[in-house]
Amino acid sequence: MDAYLLIDFGSTYTKLTAVDIEKEEILGTSKDITTIEDNIMTGFEKAYKKLMSQLEGKNINFVRKLACSSAAGGLKMIAIGLVPDLTAEAAKRAALGAGARVLKTYSYELTDIEMEEIKKSNIDIILLAGGTDGGNKDCIIHNAKMLVKHNMKIPVVVAGNKVVNDEINRLFGGASIPYSITENVMPKLNELNVEPAREEIRKVFMGRIVDAKGLRSAEDYVNGILMPTPAAVLKAARVLSEGSDKEEGIGEIVVIDIGGATTDIHSIADGEPTKAGVTLRGLEEPFAKRTVEGDLGMRYSALSLWEAAGTRKIKKYLKNKDLDVEENCRLRSKNIMMVPKIGEETDFDEAMAKVATELAMERHCGYIEPVYSPLGVIYSQYGKDLMEVKYIIGTGGVLVHSENPGEILDSASFSTEDLNSLRPQRAKFLLDKTYILSAMGLLAEELPDVAVKIMKKYLKEVCSSKMQEKKDHVDIKMDMFKEELKNKKQFDNHCDGVF
The missing domain is CATH 3.30.420.40 (ATPase, nucleotide binding domain)
Structure with missing residues (x-):
């Protein structure tokens, strides 16, 4: 076989x-x-x-x-750009989509202090961007010179203003810095072009980082270590959503991966406004987007999760409200291999997972902001509108081992507590029970049709209590309707016999 x-x-x-x-x-x-x-x-x-x-x-x-x-520690990177909300953010998104952990993003001209910080950060790759094509070139040239001055020997992927590429070749070639040049991550203002940079990062990962x-x-x-694991998950999500040559995809999806150190969100959706009268603002969003929340983890980042969420938010999801939240988070951060054994330990883990899901999704998706003008209220959208996403897919140990994974995934859904957040409103929940998403991302590189078919077969639908209540309500209504039809049919038959 x-x-x-x-x-x-x-x-x-x-x-x-x-x-x-x-x-x-x-x-x-x-x-x-x-x-x-x-x-x-x-x-x-x-x-x-x-x-x-x-x-x-x-x-x-x-x-x-x-x-x-x-x-x-995975593929660790820093991203360098010009303006924080533009080319620096575009570089960060390219790195995240390539499956990297972006430890920090730097903007404008690098200082000697920042260069010392970069040298001590134990990173694998630097992504150097800055300027639109034909735009500002002084900043990226200055930053390239700083990398040369500080004798950086870390691989550099250059994805900035194409006008400076000849100068970069001269600077890096003379300094024996390992580098490669690809297309600009932002060739025009507010226009993203992240795929070439992602592919170049993957090549560097395969060629150099595997050794390190x-x-x-x-x-x-x-036969080959093809990519970082998060990139494999994103690949699986994309092929499942869009389909392959012979196999239909399932539509727009969100994947939630809750781990010990981070909570990763992948969304495969265009993110355009779904409501009338809403104007899209800000930096263009990638169709396949990944965000990594390094302060929202179940073990390594348990304390930072508590700091980000606060005690009350975690207690909201706890059955036993008297549990000491700080103490329990501290215990998990010190015992990263801890497996919950009793009811309260499991309940606390699931409360953490719900908070991590809620906050990570809130940060990943877009939001609506009302702007008051002489013509009345105008609504602007920043980020992706994920309200009409069809499926939320969960993966990670806390979800796989939970008796109620749908309850955790439901924390990613739209809530009336935050009406401006564009989280999924009617999505169904699927569970990666056998940890196949990264495997299917690898398989999709060579056999995408097979990968899509297997994911459709093995990702299992789960319900939250809210969804089950709705389902039960619909089932009751259907039973009543069937009973009415049955009684009507008996009545009609009786009438036919009499008349």
Whole structure:
């Protein structure tokens, strides 16, 4: 039997998925602790042994072995641009869409103090942008000179004003800085062009960063480490939403990935205004958008989640309101491998997950702002309108192990408490119960039709209590309607007999 082996070298777990490409089925999944400090293949071999025990008796021939990775902290980057809300923000979005963790964004001309900060930040790649094509060129040239002055040897992806590319070639080539030049992330004012930069970042990841992360030994076994794990998830989301050559997509979606350190949101939607009389303002949004909230995590970032949300917001979701919120968050930040065992521990984890989902979604989606003018109130939209998104897909340990994942995902939905936030209003909830999204992103690189079919088959619909109440209400109404029809039919038959 020909199969694909899809591997995710995660920051905590190495996850394996075996796929029967002929029957378009998942043969098995397994995971074990990622062993980046020692030899990354040690954790892989343990997970592989578990997988093969599930497949015992089957004649498996792995024709392809593909991998993604977020091991050793994932792909860490900084983004440099000109104006904070324009080219610097465009550079940040390009980096996030490539699956990176953007540690910081710098604007205007870099200072020596900022350069020292960059040198100490333990990053993998620098994304250098600035200026529209034919626009400001002084800033990006100054920043390039600063990178040369401070002898930076970190790979640099240049995606700024094309007018300066010859000068960049001269500066970086003479200083032996590893660099590549691609198209401007903002060729015109407020116009995004992030895909070329994303692809260039992926190439640098595959060509250089794999070595730095100690993943070269894995490359001897697999056919290729194709991309960072978040980029694989975004790829899966996009192909599921849009479809492939032969397979229909399911429409606009949001993916929520709740982890120990971050909560990632991916939205695949054009984000145009869905309400009449609303004008779109601000920087253009990418169709495939990813945001990473580094202060909203279940373990590493538990304390920062408490600081961002506050005690009252977390208590809103707790059954036992007397629990000490700070103490419980501190406990989790000190015990990052903690697995909840009792009712109150699970309840607290789920309350954290609801808060992380609510805040991350609030930051990711757009909002409406009323502006008062001589003609009356005008409504401006900033960011993406996600109110008509069809599906919210959840992934991550707290969701997978929850008895009520729909309750957590419901925290991402539109709320009357914040009428200006453009969160999904009528979305159905799907759960990635077997952690297949990153695997399907890898598979979609080579067999997108198969990837879409498998995701449609294995992503399971879940309900929240609100949705179940609505469903039960509809079911009751339907039963009453059927009973009325039945009584009417009996009455009609009786009349026919009499008359």
